[in-house]
Amino acid sequence: LDAAIIATPNCFHRDQALAAAEAKVHVLVEKPMAITNKEAWDIVEGCKKAGIKLMVGCDxxxxxxxxxxxxxxxxxxxxxxxxxxxxxxxxxxxxxxxxxxxxxxxxxxxxxxxxxxxxxxxxxxxxxxxxxxxxxxxxxxxxxxxxxxxxxxxxxxxxxxxxxxxxxxxxxxxxxxxxxxxxxxxxxxxxxxxxxxxxxxxxxxxxxxxxxxxxxxxxxxxxxxxxxxxxxxxxxxxxxxxxxxxxxxxxxYPPRESNYARMIKHFVGCILEDKEPRV
Incomplete structure (x- = not known):
């Protein structure tokens, strides 16, 4: 497993993101990142410490x-x-x-x-x-x-x-x-x-x-x-x-192209090319 999308209820984001980070799995977490500022910073610090990509789903x-x-x-x-x-x-x-x-x-x-x-x-x-x-x-x-x-x-x-x-x-x-x-x-x-x-x-x-x-x-x-x-x-x-x-x-008039697909494509590209996500 290389990456995970966390799109569960907001109250579960912190623990699931930290579990993914501990397993060295890159994380795309839906917004809001968490239900408190502290939980959000816990995610940031946990992913940074694990050396994995963290992206927030600001689609x-x-x-x-x-x-x-x-x-x-x-x-x-x-x-x-x-x-x-x-x-x-x-x-x-x-x-x-x-x-x-x-x-x-x-x-x-x-x-x-x-x-x-x-x-x-x-x-x-x-x-x-x-x-x-x-x-x-x-x-x-x-x-x-x-x-x-x-x-x-x-x-x-x-x-x-x-x-x-x-x-x-x-x-x-x-x-x-x-x-x-x-x-x-x-x-x-x-x-x-x-x-x-x-x-x-x-x-x-x-x-x-x-x-x-x-x-x-x-x-x-x-x-x-x-x-x-x-x-x-x-x-x-x-x-x-x-x-x-x-x-x-x-x-x-923009072409019909899913913003969600574009977001996930960007996330995968950041992992493959070792770049920082846009957000």
Whole structure:
């Protein structure tokens, strides 16, 4: 056995990850890593001591539209990122269909927290990565608005504001009771904006990406990810009626490629090539 994926209830992550580390088995652990900070650091230290690869399942980094957005940001297409926003609304029970319901996501002793550590973890990680700067200060409000009384989780809704070391700001809003599964990410720079959004009709893995930029590009100047895109659809307009500030509007439609498959492929590649995982 060379590697293991730990996708059990959150309360089991620490002990299972440490057992894998002791056996010299590389670990991909689902987020949240654990139900307390101490347990998470125990995993980090245990894997480091064992000399194995440790990766956390922050799969939103592997959605292809988010990788596109990251490359555009790094190439300066929208200038300096000043503000970012992520919205993630979902209702886990609704996705399980006819299979037996599991309660570990709804019990505090098994999950730790709900909106913050489960849904919110994706948004916080994604925005920090896209902005490209660590968080310096964070404030938030977590509320229990819709959870039934017999559930022991503390929150089902959270609002988070983060100040990054670069001077950028980002905001996270998420809940665990929305009947409409909505995930959107927006990046606002001093020279343009990048937006991606999904709903019940568009899976978040393949949500379209819209780029609004003040910069003038010709075909050869475009970033590789746009020029080499499988289904290129570029729309140029000097004076868009509804977007008068932006000189260039580029919608991008990502190919249907599983972010989970991309994440696992990255994990395996890190093991084979002795590289550090992205997250």
């Amino acid at each position: 939103r980094r592997f959605c292809i539209q988010n990788e596109y957005a990251k490359e555009l940001v790094d190439q300066g297409v929208i200038g300096k990122v000043l503000m970012a926003n992520a919205i993630m609304y979902e209702h886990w029970d609704l996705y399980q269909g006819s299979i037996a319901k599991t309660d570990f996501r709804l019990k505090g002793e098994k999950a730790g927290a709900a909106a913050v550590s489960d849904t919110g973890a994706h948004a916080i990680d994604l925005l920090t990565w896209l902005v490209g700067s660590e968080v310096k200060r964070i404030v938030g409000v977590a509320k229990r608005l819709a959870m039934p009384e017999d559930y022991t989780l503390l929150d089902d809704t959270v609002w988070i504001l983060m100040e990054h070391k670069s001077g950028s700001y980002s905001c996270v809003t998420c809940n665990r009771f929305s009947r409409a599964a909505i995930q959107s990410t927006s990046l606002y720079g001093n020279e343009g904006s990048i937006m991606t959004s999904s709903d019940a009709t568009t899976p978040f893995q393949t949500a379209p990406l819209a780029v609004f930029t003040d910069k003038d590009y010709n075909a050869e100047d475009l970033p590789r990810i746009i020029r080499d895109y499988r289904y290129p659809q570029l729309f140029w307009a000097e004076d868009l009626v509804n977007r008068p500030v932006s000189k260039r509007w580029v919608p991008i």
